[in-house]
Structure formats: structure tokens, C-alpha cells
Amino acid sequence: MFSDTKYRRDIQVLRGLAVLAVVLFHANESYFPLGYLGVDVFFVISGFVVTPLILRIFTDQVNGGGRLSNLRYFYKTRFYRLAPALAVTLTISALTIFLLGPIADHQRVYRQGIATLLLAGNVGAYKYSGDYFSPNPNPLVHTWSLSVEEQIYIFLPVVLMLFLHNRRRIKKTTALVLGCISAISFVSFQFPAILEPIYSRAGIQLASQISFYSPIDRIWQFTAGGLAFLLLDRYQNRAINIPKGIHLLTVIAVVMILFGPLHMNLKVSSILASLFAVILILFKSLDVLPDFLIKKLEWVGDRSYSIYLVHMPLLCIAKYSPVTQIGKGENRIVQSAIAVVASILLGALSYSKIENRFRGRGRSIASGFKTISAAIVLTLVLPLFLFISMDIGKKAQYWGLDRNIQQPTYATPSDPKCVKDLQWGPPCVYKTTGATKTILLIGDSHALHISQAVVDAARSTKWNAVTWAHAGCHVQFQRSIPEQVLDKCIDINNSMKKWVEENKPYAIIVSQFVYSDSSQDDLRDALSTLRSIVPNILLIENNPIFPDEKDFMIARPIVMSPYKPPKSFQQSKMQTVDKNASDLLANWARSNLISTISFDSLFCKKGVCSRYSDKGWLYGDDDHFSVVGAELTIPQIATFLKNNSGYSMPKKSTAAKSETKTISCGKGAVTKKVSAVDPICPTGYKKK
Numbered sequence: 001m002f003s004d005t006k007y008r009r010d011i012q013v014l015r016g017l018a019v020l021a022v023v024l025f026h027a028n029e030s031y032f033p034l035g036y037l038g039v040d041v042f043f044v045i046s047g048f049v050v051t052p053l054i055l056r057i058f059t060d061q062v063n064g065g066g067r068l069s070n071l072r073y074f075y076k077t078r079f080y081r082l083a084p085a086l087a088v089t090l091t092i093s094a095l096t097i098f099l100l101g102p103i104a105d106h107q108r109v110y111r112q113g114i115a116t117l118l119l120a121g122n123v124g125a126y127k128y129s130g131d132y133f134s135p136n137p138n139p140l141v142h143t144w145s146l147s148v149e150e151q152i153y154i155f156l157p158v159v160l161m162l163f164l165h166n167r168r169r170i171k172k173t174t175a176l177v178l179g180c181i182s183a184i185s186f187v188s189f190q191f192p193a194i195l196e197p198i199y200s201r202a203g204i205q206l207a208s209q210i211s212f213y214s215p216i217d218r219i220w221q222f223t224a225g226g227l228a229f230l231l232l233d234r235y236q237n238r239a240i241n242i243p244k245g246i247h248l249l250t251v252i253a254v255v256m257i258l259f260g261p262l263h264m265n266l267k268v269s270s271i272l273a274s275l276f277a278v279i280l281i282l283f284k285s286l287d288v289l290p291d292f293l294i295k296k297l298e299w300v301g302d303r304s305y306s307i308y309l310v311h312m313p314l315l316c317i318a319k320y321s322p323v324t325q326i327g328k329g330e331n332r333i334v335q336s337a338i339a340v341v342a343s344i345l346l347g348a349l350s351y352s353k354i355e356n357r358f359r360g361r362g363r364s365i366a367s368g369f370k371t372i373s374a375a376i377v378l379t380l381v382l383p384l385f386l387f388i389s390m391d392i393g394k395k396a397q398y399w400g401l402d403r404n405i406q407q408p409t410y411a412t413p414s415d416p417k418c419v420k421d422l423q424w425g426p427p428c429v430y431k432t433t434g435a436t437k438t439i440l441l442i443g444d445s446h447a448l449h450i451s452q453a454v455v456d457a458a459r460s461t462k463w464n465a466v467t468w469a470h471a472g473c474h475v476q477f478q479r480s481i482p483e484q485v486l487d488k489c490i491d492i493n494n495s496m497k498k499w500v501e502e503n504k505p506y507a508i509i510v511s512q513f514v515y516s517d518s519s520q521d522d523l524r525d526a527l528s529t530l531r532s533i534v535p536n537i538l539l540i541e542n543n544p545i546f547p548d549e550k551d552f553m554i555a556r557p558i559v560m561s562p563y564k565p566p567k568s569f570q571q572s573k574m575q576t577v578d579k580n581a582s583d584l585l586a587n588w589a590r591s592n593l594i595s596t597i598s599f600d601s602l603f604c605k606k607g608v609c610s611r612y613s614d615k616g617w618l619y620g621d622d623d624h625f626s627v628v629g630a631e632l633t634i635p636q637i638a639t640f641l642k643n644n645s646g647y648s649m650p651k652k653s654t655a656a657k658s659e660t661k662t663i664s665c666g667k668g669a670v671t672k673k674v675s676a677v678d679p680i681c682p683t684g685y686k687k688k
Contacts, residue, residue, distance in 0.1 A: 010286040011045060012301030013294055014277065018042050019304035021258035023311045023343055026142075027336040029133075033263055036132075037273035039145045040221055041258075042308075044277040046149055047225020053077070054157050055174060058164045071157055078153050079375070084358040085306055085350055086146065087379035090116065093313040094386055097139055100323045101316070103394075103402060103555035105137055110391040112140040117384050119154075121147035122213035126204070131488075132212050134472070139316035142308065144213050151215045152222050156181075175230050178223040185220035190267060192217060208488075212266075221274045228278045235282045247285040254280060300344070306355050307347030314339040314346070322556055404555040404562045410620035411449040411630035427468035427499065430455050437645055438464040440505040442496060443512035445471040446540070449624040450511055450633055457637040461645060466505060468496055474512050475526045480519045493526070500533050507536035507644055509637070513623065514542055514582040523585055527594055538640050539589045541598045542582035544609050545575035549622035567612035571604050595640065602632045 018038035025035025057070040090113050097109050108128045115124025121143035129138040163177050164170055188195055192211035199207050211217045254276045256262065257269065264272070280286055286294070300307070318324050318339035319332050326334065393399065397406075427440070441447050441454045447469035458465035473489035477497060500508070508530055514523065531537045546552060551563045586596045603609050603618065611619045611629070618629030625633070 008284070009294060009298050010284050011049070011281065012304075013286045013289065013297040014041065014280055015045060015301035015304040016297035016299070017254070017258060017301075018045070019307050020300060022142075022308065023315075023340055024259070026312060026315050027340050028333070031261070032259055033261065034257055034269055034273075035259065037258055037269055040270050040273045041277045042145065043149070043218060043221035044225040044228070044274050044281070046152075047222035047227075048229045048281055049225075050153070050222075051174075051178075051226035051229045054160065055170060057157055058160070058170055059167065067161065071161075074157065075153070076372075078150075079379075080361050081359050082146070082150070082305075083375070083379040085309060085355045086116075086143075087383050088350065088354055089306075089309040089313075090140070091383050091386060093139060093310075094383075094390060096313060096317065098390060099559050100321050100557050101139065102137070102320055102322070103404065103557065105139075105316075105320070106394045107391060108136075109139055110387045110394065112138055112143070113387040114384060114391070116140060116143040116147060117380055117387070119147055119150045122151075122215070123147075126210050126213050131209055131486075137316050137320045139313040142312040148213070148215045148218050149222075152219055155215070156219075156222075171230060175227060178226050178230070182220045182223040182227070185216060185218070185223070188214075189217040189220060189270075206488075221270075224274055224278055225281070228281050232282065236284070238283070242283060244288055247283065247288040250276065250279055250283075250285045251288065303344075303347050303351040303355075306350035307343055310346045310350060311340070311343035314343050322554070322560060398558070401558055402555070405553075405565070407553050407555070408617040408620050408626035408628065411452060411625045411627045427466045427496075430458065430465040430467075432459050432462055432464055435462045435464045437506040438466055438503070439641060440500065440508045440534075441465070441467045441469060441511065442475055442508060443469050443510055443540075444473055444475075445469070445624060446513045446543070447509075447511040449620075450540070450630055450637070452627075453630045453633045454509060454637055457634045457641060460634075461638050461641040463506075463641050463645065468499070469511075474518065474523065475510055475530075476519075476522045477526050477529055478522050480522050481517075484517070484519065485522075497529065497533075500530065505534060507538065507641070508534050509538045509540065509640075511540035514578060514585050516577045516581045518581060520581070520585060520588070524588055527589060528592070531592070531594060536595075536644050537589075538595045538597060539586060541586045541596055541600075542579050543599045543623065543625070544603050545578065545623050546609065546611060546619070547573050547575055549575065552619070553617075553621045568608050568610040571607045571609050574604070574609055597636050597640065599633055599636070602636075 018041040021032065021035040021038035021041075023035075024032040025038070029035075053074060057067055057074055094110065094113060097106065101109065112121065112124045112128050115121050115127075121140070122145075124147075125132065125138070125141050125144035129136055129141050132141070132144075159181070160174065160177060163173055166173070189211065192207040192214075195216070196207040199205075199210055204210050254273075257273055257276065289297075315336060318335035324332070324335045326332075435458075439454065439458050441451055447467070448471060451467045451469060454467065455465045457463075470489065470492050472486070473492055474485060475493055475496075476485055476490065477493055479485045479490060510527065510530070527537060527539065546569055548563075548565060548569075552565045554563065556562055586598070589596050603611065611617060613628065615628045617626050618632070620626040620629075
């Protein structure tokens with residue numbers, strides 16, 4: 001009743017387009033912003049190709065056995081189709097990354113590899129990489145889609161078994177079941193918050209992020225391909241009557257979506273890519289392409305699985321490994337181009353030597369226990385053992401092979417729950433017995449690295465502390481430059497503003513790194529908005545950035561000599577481009593009665609800036625404090641809190657150098673000795 005899907009050149013052409021789009025997206029996202037939609041197209045193609053294989057489980061046509069025998073045969077064919085090439089790619093990738101990859105990324109790669117081998121690559125991608133579009137390099141993050149497909153292969157046949165009892169109605173019943181699954185999945189895809197109660201129990205804070213990796217929110221694309229297969233008989237003859245120009249326009253639309261410089265909403269673009277993929281499959285629109293182009297894309301499509309597997313490790317080495325660095329430039333277009341070509345060539349080699357060699361074995365009915373056991377050991381046990389061993393080795397600095405200096409502990413909150421909540425959840429609250437005032441700390445990772453210092457300063461001055469920082473998110477409520485601030489950051493900031501309006505903390509500390517290209521208007525707007533709600537605002541200026549920021553605490557690959565960082569630099573050599581932008585914002589803030597603190601004096605004295613003390617390194621990386629460095633900021637933060645709580649100023653303070661100013665407060669002129677962190681009138685007075 002349901003034989004294997006007949007080989008169709010247009011399907012392979014579509015595979016070729018999809019894999020090229022994904023590879024080019026990962027090579028240069030700015031040039032191919034929607035290339036990731038090639039994965040969406042893959043899901044549709046898989047649904048179209050695999051659905052008839054699943055339905056054969058219920059027709060007793062495979063080997064004369066019953067449904068369970070057919071189900072085992074289906075799983076075996078999928079195993080031999082996917083596992084050998086995956087296992088070889090993962091093994092070679094692990095060894096290559098061990099030698100050439102940035103050591104800081106090793107643990108994430110190894111654990112992603114373990115998750116992938118356990119059919120949970122999508123869970124690993126969420127846990128170890130977070131946002132798919134974040135810049136954190138993960139050479140195996142692309143295996144999330146493979147795990148989603150594998151989970152669908154396990155789940156869908158079992159569900160269909162509950163409904164497919166009458167062989168005569170298999171097609172109609174299957175269409176009904178797939179339609180229901182599609183509807184439920186599509187609703188979850190559109191409104192991921194529906195499943196938030198379930199996700200939260202599993203420790204997942206942001207439903208919209210896990211939605212990208214979830215089989216629940218992806219299976220509608222697979223079932224759309226399955227429904228296309230069931231509807232094929234009805235529509236394939238109609239394609240003859242469709243003008244060639246319409247087919248060509250459809251193809252152009254798909255090419256523009258996958259390869260054009262377009263920017264679309266994530267949900268809208270995913271729906272469009274899936275819809276056009278179904279149309280191309282149903283009406284064979286790709287057949288209108290010239291024959292020479294079809295042959296080239298068909299060749300790529302045949303090898304698309306292997307190309308997809310190898311491309312991400314190669315691109316990560318090309319884009320992020322110090323070994324492939326040419327000169328001092330950050331633009332790695334040449335390396336990326338070489339990696340793209342290498343992906344196609346190595347993918348072709350894997351296709352001919354591994355993929356083709358083993359896929360036929362899955363169709364062999366006779367597979368003894370020894371054969372299957374050997375296959376599992378080679379494709380699962382050995383790679384798993386390798387990843388686990390390397391993960392253990394990373395913790396032990398590879399037993400002496402890693403010669404890089406040990407990175408000091410990065411200054412983050414000591415509360416593990418707070419570290420988790422700081423990313424996506426509600427703010428972390430630290431109450432102090434007897435405290436009546438609350439200080440709120442907000443900002444990006446530069447708020448995170450002083451968060452424990454703020455908590456400690458608050459406790460010492462009888463304040464409650466609340467921390468709500470989000471790495472990579474500037475405090476902005478508007479966005480003049482879309483590429484600079486993510487949608488999620490705007491959403492998080494608006495949630496924070498609502499919290500401020502409802503809870504009215506007595507003071508707010510804003511700590512974030514200001515870049516030379518940051519929108520001053522947007523940053524000023526946010527500060528003004530916050531000050532209209534809470535009058536006491538403190539802006540933390542950029543901390544000093546040392547000139548070797550691209551090398552400091554960057555663990556070099558095993559094959560390279562380690563970097564030996566200087567402990568100090570002449571102040572004249574320090575990075576000033578971003579500092580100038582920070583100074584500009586700070587000057588504006590002070591002129592608008594917003595307090596500021598500069599930590600420069602903690603690190604730079606007499607023309608020399610130091611990042612090392614007798615307690616160790618003061619910086620954990622190029623621009624974030626270590627625990628030791630963050631502790632130095634406590635006196636200045638405590639001074640600000642004391643100045644706003646009625647405490648008398650200490651005799652010795654590390655606050656910014658004070659100066660005498662004459663300001664008009666109330667009636668007459670009042671001369672007040674003020675710190676740079678407290679340029680406001682005394683309580684009960686108003687500036688004229």
C-alpha cells in the first residue's frame with residue numbers, strides 16, 4: 001500500500017538549497033540572515049519522505065511480520081541511516097576541537113556531544129548555548145535538529161499505533177491524526193507561553209527560547225510534509241496546468257527567503273519557509289530550473305546530511321580558533337569561505353565512505369545480535385566514552401597538556417539560584433534585618449560582576465538589595481538601532497520597569513558597558529525614565545579596559561603556546577574608544593542630577609594601570625572583574641548607600657575625589673562638600 005517514496009530530483013534539489021542556506025547562514029549571518037530557515041525546510045522534507053516509511057509499519061509489507069516487527073525494522077533503518085555518519089563526525093570533531101578549538105568552549109562542546117549521542121541534542125543546545133542566535137560558539141549546536149527528528153521518529157509511530165486499527169482507513173485516519181497533531185503543535189509554536197507551567201517544573205525559565213528547540217513546537221512542520229505526501233495524488237496532476245511562470249515565481253520566493261538580505265519575524269519567516277516548501281513539493285516547482293543547475297543542486301542535496309553534520313565544527317574552527325587567525329583583523333571571511341568549501345568536500349567524502357556504505361545495511365532483514373551490538377558500541381558507546389573522558393580531562397586541565405594560566409573566579413552572585421534567575425526569571429532579593437530601604441541593581445554583565453559587591457555593601461549599610469541583571473542586555477526601553485538590542489532585552493527591560501513602578505526601590509544602580517557605537521539617546525532615555533520613577537539613580541561608568549583584551553585570559557588551543565599577560569600597563573596605552581562614550585554619558589548624567597561612580601582610581605595610579613594584586617588577578621576576563629577585583633568596589637558602593645541613608649561619611653573613603661560646589665537649594669546659596677557620587681541637595685531642599 002505504501003512503498004518507499006520514489007526518488008525525486010526536485011526533492012534533492014530542495015535539500016541542496018536548504019543545506020546551502022544553513023551553511024551560509026552560519027558562515028556569515030549578516031549576509032544571509034534567514035539562512036537558518038533551511039532547517040525548517042528539512043523538517044518538511046523529512047515529513048514527506050519518512051511518513052510513508054512509518055505507514056508501512058501498519059501494512060505488514062516490510063518482512064511479513066507484525067507491527068512490532070515492522071516497528072523494529074523502521075527504527076533499525078533510521079539508525080543505520082543516521083548513526084554511522086553522526087558518530088564519525090562527532091568523534092573527529094571532538095578530537096579536532098581538542099587540538100584547535102578555544103579551550104574555554106571545550107566543556108560546552110563535550111556536553112553537547114554527550115546530549116546528542118543520547119538523542120537529546122536539542123536539550124543540550126538549550127542548556128549549553130541558550131539562545132540559538134547568541135554569539136556563543138558551539139560547534140555541535142546544529143545537532144539539535146537531528147535530535148528533534150529522532151524524537152519524532154520515536155514518538156509518531158507509537159501515537160499512530162493507538163489509532164490505526166483498520167487497514168482500509170489508514171490513509172484517512174493518518175491524515176486526521178497528523179492534522180490534529182499539526183494544529184496542537186502550531187498553537188504551541190505560536191504561543192509557547194501555554195506550556196510555561198510544564199516548562200517551569202523542568203527548570204526552564206523562558207518558554208519562547210525552548211520553543212525553538214522543542215519537538216512539540218516543531219512537529220507541525222514534519223506533519224505538514226506528511227500531509228503533503230497524503231495529498232500528493234490529488235495535486236500532482238494539477239501541476240501540469242500551472243503556468244511555468246507561477247512555478248518560477250514560487251522558486252524565486254523560496255530563494256529570496258533562504259538567501260536574500262531579508263529580516264523577518266522569527267515565527268512569520270518559519271511559517272513562510274514551511275508553506276513554500278510544501279508548495280514546491282506538491283507541485284514539483286523546482287523542475288522548472290535549468291537542467292545543469294538541477295544536477296549541481298541535486299548533487300549537493302544527495303550529500304546534504306553529511307554536509308550538514310560537518311559544516312558547523314569546521315566553521316567554528318575557522319571563525320573562532322586562534323589557530324586560524326590571520327594577522328590582527330577580526331574579519332574572517334577568507335577562513336569562513338574555506339570552511340564552506342571544506343564542508344562540501346568533506347561532506348561528499350563522508351557520504352561516499354560512510355553514509356552510503358551503512359545505509360544499505362539497515363534494509364537487510366537479517367541482523368543478528370552481534371551485528372547490532374557491534375553497531376551500538378561503535379556508534380554510541382565509544383563516542384560517548386570519548387566525550388565523557390574529555391569532559392573529565394578538561395576539569396583536570398588535561399593532566400598538564402593545558403598550559404594556560406588558570407582563570408580566576410569570575411565575580412558573580414554566590415547564590416546559585418540567583419545565577420539562574422538572573423538570566424530569565426524574576427529579580428533576586430536579599431533582605432537585611434532592620435533595613436527599610438532597597439537598592440536595585442540593573443544592567444548587563446557589568447552589573448553581574450559587581451552584584452555580590454552590591455549585596456555585601458547593602459548588608460553592611462543596612463539596605464535590602466535586589467539584583468536584576470541580564471548579560472548582553474543594555475537598559476533601554478526604546479531601540480534606535482535594531483541590531484544592537486534584542487527583542488528579548490526590550491521585553492526584559494519593560495518587565496523591570498514595571499517592577500520598579502510597583503515596588504518603588506529607594507535607589508537604583510545602573511551598571512552596563514557603554515560602547516562607542518551605543519545609542520546615547522536610548523541610554524539617556526532609559527536613565528531619564530527611571531529617574532522619573534526613582535529619584536536616586538547611580539550610573540556606574542566603564543571600568544578600565546587593558547590593551548590586550550583579545551588575549552587576556554583567553555585560553556589558547558592545546559597546540560599553541562600560552563599567552564603570558566602583563567600585570568600592568570601604562571595608562572596612556574589603555575583602551576579609550578569605548579571609555580570616551582562612557583564619559584560622554586556620565587557627563588550628561590551628572591548634568592541631569594544622576595550620580596556617577598568611576599572605578600578608574602581603583603586600578604590606575606600615577607600613570608600605571610594594574611590588574612594584579614597580592615591576592616591575585618583583579619580581572620576574570622578582558623572587561624569583567626574577578627572576585628578579588630569586585631571586592632575593591634565595595635567601599636565606593638557603600639559610600640553611595642550611606643550618603644542616601646543618613647549615615648555619616650567615613651573619614652577615609654575610596655569614593656571619587658570630592659570637590660566644593662555652590663548650588664542653590666531652598667532659599668539662598670548653600671555651600672556643600674559633595675562627592676562625585678552625590679551631587680544633589682540635602683534632604684528637604686530643592687535645587688532652584
